[in-house]
Amino acid sequence: MLGLNYILGLLSVDMGIDLGTANTLVCVRGEGIVLNEPSVVAVRKGTNEVLMNGMAVGHAAKDMLGKTPAGIEAIRPLKNGVIADFDVTESMLHYFITKVHNRRFGVRPRVVIGVPTGITVVEKQAVYNSAERAGARQVFLIEEPRAAGLGAGLPIQEPTAHMVVDIGGGTSDIAVTSLAEIVSARSVKIAGDAFDDSIVEHLKRTHNLLIGYQTAERIKIEVGSVVAQDEEGTLEVKGRDCTSGRPRACIVHAGEIREVLREPVLEICRSVIEVLEETPPELSADLVDTGIVLTGGGALLRGIDELMERECGLPTRIADDPMACVALGTSIFLEHLDRYASILESSNDF
Numbered sequence: 001m002l003g004l005n006y007i008l009g010l011l012s013v014d015m016g017i018d019l020g021t022a023n024t025l026v027c028v029r030g031e032g033i034v035l036n037e038p039s040v041v042a043v044r045k046g047t048n049e050v051l052m053n054g055m056a057v058g059h060a061a062k063d064m065l066g067k068t069p070a071g072i073e074a075i076r077p078l079k080n081g082v083i084a085d086f087d088v089t090e091s092m093l094h095y096f097i098t099k100v101h102n103r104r105f106g107v108r109p110r111v112v113i114g115v116p117t118g119i120t121v122v123e124k125q126a127v128y129n130s131a132e133r134a135g136a137r138q139v140f141l142i143e144e145p146r147a148a149g150l151g152a153g154l155p156i157q158e159p160t161a162h163m164v165v166d167i168g169g170g171t172s173d174i175a176v177t178s179l180a181e182i183v184s185a186r187s188v189k190i191a192g193d194a195f196d197d198s199i200v201e202h203l204k205r206t207h208n209l210l211i212g213y214q215t216a217e218r219i220k221i222e223v224g225s226v227v228a229q230d231e232e233g234t235l236e237v238k239g240r241d242c243t244s245g246r247p248r249a250c251i252v253h254a255g256e257i258r259e260v261l262r263e264p265v266l267e268i269c270r271s272v273i274e275v276l277e278e279t280p281p282e283l284s285a286d287l288v289d290t291g292i293v294l295t296g297g298g299a300l301l302r303g304i305d306e307l308m309e310r311e312c313g314l315p316t317r318i319a320d321d322p323m324a325c326v327a328l329g330t331s332i333f334l335e336h337l338d339r340y341a342s343i344l345e346s347s348n349d350f
Contacts, residue, residue, distance in 0.1 A: 013101060014110040016330025017093075018144075019127070021078045021167025022192055022297065023102045024058075024092070025327035026100050029335055033324050034100055038062035041088045041170075045073045045329065048087045050095075057095040066212040079128045080189045081116035081144075081171040083126040093134035093306040104272060108137040112145040112330040114169045117185040124345065128203065140333070140344040144168070144183060145175035148295040148330030152319035156180050161283035162290050165272060165308070166326065167191050169299025172268050174275045180343055184278040188271045192298050195220055202260045204242060207250045211239035220301070227303030265304060269311040291315035295325040 005092055007099035018025040019039070026035040036057030042051045050056055051072065052296040055197040056064075077088040099111065111131055116126065124141060145164040149156045156162055157180040166173040175185035196216040203209045205218075211227040215237060223235050241248040272292070276284065291314045299322035309316035319325050333340050 009190065012344050013022065014333050014334055015097070015112075016147075016327055016332075017096075017111055017113045017131075018147075018276050018326035018330065019078065019113050019115070020168050020326075021081055021094070021171070023323070025324060026096060026328040027101065027324070027331035029331055031145055033327055034148045035096055035336045036323070037096070039078055039092065040065060040076055041092050042068070042074045042076055043088060048091070050088075050091050054091065054095060057092050062214075065123065065214055066195045068326065079170060081164055081168065081173075081187070082119055082123045083130060086126055086130060086179055086346060089126075090130045090133050091128055093106055093136075097135050108135060110140070110334065111136045112140045112142055112147075112329050112334045113153065114147045114247075114326040115141050116187045117143045117145060117173050117175060117182065118187045121256065140337075140345065140346045142330060142333055142344055143173070143175045143182060143185070144326050145174065146177055146180070146297075146343075147187065147327075147333065148173075148175055148319075149175075149293065149327030149329065150332050151325035152295055152322075154293060160290065161279065161286035163272075165268070165294050165299075165312070167268065167296040167301075167304075168326075169193050172271070172296075172298065174268075174272050176275060176279045176287070178256055178283055178286075180340065182281055183280065184275050184329040186271050186275050189269065190264050190271075191296070192220075195224070195261055195298070195301070197255065198260045198264055199224075201252075203237065203239065203252070206256070207237075207252070208244055208249060209237065209239040211237060211249075212345050219252060219257060219263070222260055223257050225254060225302035226256050226307045227256050228258070229254065229302060234291050236259060236268070238280075243335065261301065262307070265301070265307060272308065276314075291317065294318045295322045297323050301331055 016027040040061040077085040078342045083089045100239040101319035122330040148166040154162045156177045172191045201217040238249045299318045305316045
């Protein structure tokens with residue numbers, strides 16, 4: 001007699017998930033990206049009870065960041081690409097999985113989840129447990145740069161070197177791949193959140209103005225760059241005066257934000273060079289032609305490809321849809337589980 005889990009599995013839609021510090025994306029075979037929401041959950045402080053009957057997740061919760069009263073907290077349950085709050089991550093994953101299925105019961109999909117390179121066994125186990133308790137029938141993990149390369153359309157299974165730099169919210173994952181394996185890699189905790197931190201500190205130090213992280217993100221998106229642009233504007237920014245404590249506005253210029261953002265990006269470039277120094281000579285020769293492919297939300301920062309090409313000495317390009325690459329890659333791995341079984345880690349390995 002067929003088990004209930006098996007029958008429910010046949011009725012469920014398997015999915016690839018980019019479980020990111022800033023955003024979670026879900027990809028379904030034949031449909032592409034079906035969900036792209038912030039990795040934020042609003043809970044009642046001290047209880048981990050998700051507000052709005054479990055629906056205060058994603059966009060609804062992000063709108064509350066920095067604006068909640070004393071008894072409510074908007075949480076980002078992932079920090080630097082790994083789970084910082086187990087229970088809240090489980091609630092978030094359960095919400096996203098059931099939203100994709102558009103039903104609350106009988107959901108038992110197989111999922112492939114992208115994770116940063118070099119995370120510990122304990123951190124991997126936390127991802128497995130969260131996904132399984134959120135309703136997944138079987139969970140597989142794949143390193144984000146490997147998934148990003150596949151999602152960007154790179155032939156990573158060939159005996160040719162490809163370098164992927166995936167700049168997410170909490171981490172930048174840098175890897176050289178060949179034959180679908182990672183040859184050399186590094187994960188650094190300098191990415192989109194670090195860019196926002198730099199902007200917050202700059203406004204505080206230079207303009208004596210306290211701003212929130214949503215405002216910093218808006219500045220980064222609207223006027224942020226790391227090389228001079230043909231057209232550079234200004235932006236009115238509102239916050240709280242550090243001295244008087246009163247609301248105030250000031251004008252920030254694209255040029256000053258560029259200087260603020262260059263340093264963290266140069267740190268990423270230095271890590272890229274370190275990975276290149278660890279790459280075998282024959283594969284280094286391939287990289288002269290294949291170059292560097294940038295993925296992740298950080299790849300959208302203006303001029304980042306130009307600066308990295310200048311600093312690292314390799315042709316650098318941005319993937320066609322950089323934010324979607326990891327999710328697309330996890331979905332491709334899911335489609336070809338037999339072919340890639342040897343390089344995917346599953347909960348059965350523990």
